[in-house]
Amino acid sequence: MILSKSCEYAIRAVVYVAAKTVKEERVGIIEIAEAIGSPVAFTGKILQTLTRKKVLASSKGPNGGFYIIDPASVYLIDIVRAMDGNEIFTACVIGLTTCSAERPCPMHHQMKPIRDQLRIDFSNRSVYEMVQAFEENNYFLK
Amino acid sequence: MILSKSCEYAIRAVVYVAAKTVKEERVGIIEIAEAIGSPVAFTGKILQTLTRKKVLASSKGPNGGFYIIDPASVYLIDIVRAMDGNEIFTACVIGLTTCSAERPCPMHHQMKPIRDQLRIDFSNRSVYEMVQAFEENNYFLK
DNA sequence: AGAATAAAAGATATATTTGTCTTCTATTAA
DNA sequence: TTAATAGAAGACAAATATATCTTTTATTCT
Ligand code: FES
Ligand code: FES
Numbered sequence: 001m002i003l004s005k006s007c008e009y010a011i012r013a014v015v016y017v018a019a020k021t022v023k024e025e026r027v028g029i030i031e032i033a034e035a036i037g038s039p040v041a042f043t044g045k046i047l048q049t050l051t052r053k054k055v056l057a058s059s060k061g062p063n064g065g066f067y068i069i070d071p072a073s074v075y076l077i078d079i080v081r082a083m084d085g086n087e088i089f090t091a092c093v094i095g096l097t098t099c100s101a102e103r104p105c106p107m108h109h110q111m112k113p114i115r116d117q118l119r120i121d122f123s124n125r126s127v128y129e130m131v132q133a134f135e136e137n138n139y140f141l142k
Numbered sequence: 143m144i145l146s147k148s149c150e151y152a153i154r155a156v157v158y159v160a161a162k163t164v165k166e167e168r169v170g171i172i173e174i175a176e177a178i179g180s181p182v183a184f185t186g187k188i189l190q191t192l193t194r195k196k197v198l199a200s201s202k203g204p205n206g207g208f209y210i211i212d213p214a215s216v217y218l219i220d221i222v223r224a225m226d227g228n229e230i231f232t233a234c235v236i237g238l239t240t241c242s243a244e245r246p247c248p249m250h251h252q253m254k255p256i257r258d259q260l261r262i263d264f265s266n267r268s269v270y271e272m273v274q275a276f277e278e279n280n281y282f283l284k
Numbered sequence: 285a286g287a288a289t290a291a292a293a294g295a296t297a298t299a300t301t302t303g304t305c306t307t308c309t310a311t312t313a314a
Numbered sequence: 315t316t317a318a319t320a321g322a323a324g325a326c327a328a329a330t331a332t333a334t335c336t337t338t339t340a341t342t343c344t
Contacts, residue, residue: 008237061341203311
């Protein structure tokens with residue numbers, strides 16, 4: 001599994017929240033969890049983290065809920081970094097304490113391009129694009 | 143982290159064992175763990191699994207130890223499948239229960255090519271090649 | 285001001301992964 | 315055939331990830 005379960009839920013949640021935001025709506029934990037098929041309380045914790053890390057925003061009280069400031073300026077990589085950190089883009093595939101061309105493991109030269117491609121793809125994929133995919137073309141979040 | 147820690151240790155261990163095998167030597171748990179910088183007992187368990195799955199072979203008693211039948215016919219993907227299963231090549235990046243073009247998540251079309259490339263690279267990389275890299279060109283296992 | 289709503293925070297629980305330790309079994313060599 | 319060696323197997327322990335529950339805080343509406 002390339003991403004932690006928390007991170008998987010996080011991405012799905014952000015896309016769902018963003019889809020609501022573009023319709024000028026805020027959305028609560030229960031509806032989000034239902035929409036993406038995740039455990040409610042755990043999803044709450046994840047949304048809390050995302051809000052602390054400024055990926056999402058939230059407001060309390062009636063008509064409160066989660067929303068996203070600007071879906072076009074948040075990228076997939078921001079969600080991944082918020083939840084799992086940057087290591088998946090930098091750490092050695094077979095767990096050496098450092099990964100570098102100077103001290104490579106026997107897989108380094110094969111893996112580095114793939115890892116870089118992953119970073120590029122994650123960096124170029126905005127939440128806004130994912131919302132468009134989700135809305136327009138029959139993509140799924142659960 | 144793309145691979146489990148067990149799988150990381152497993153790959154490093156197999157390369158080390160194979161490097162010994164090509165020199166007609168068998169090697170014990172303690173030396174393996176030392177060589178790859180892993181906990182001895184845990185490494186023992188992993189080697190046990192690899193032997194059960196026919197990635198490695200072992201013999202007990204004096205002059206016993208681990209070895210590999212044919213380094214050229216074992217591929218990286220065999221080690222990964224033995225330890226982590228096939229899911230990393232097939233499961234949805236954001237955790238949907240199924241991954242398919244018919245029911246894609248908003249990342250499917252970006253991720254599928256990368257995942258396929260990973261499978262191809264892992265399928266084409268034989269243990270023998272990794273041993274050559276390790277021996278000839280200053281590659282590292284810890 | 286008071287009641288209702290909804291997220292934040294913190295404590296607790298469960299599951300999985302990682303790691304250790306002890307005993308058992310097979311092999312070798314004297 | 316006995317002692318030494320080394321992996322196999324199983325029980326146990328610690329750490330981390332996943333998940334739940336309760337209390338608190340902020341906001342809105344009446
Ligand atoms: S050193 Fe292992 S991937 Fe770079
Ligand atoms: S459905 Fe998510 S990667 Fe294929």
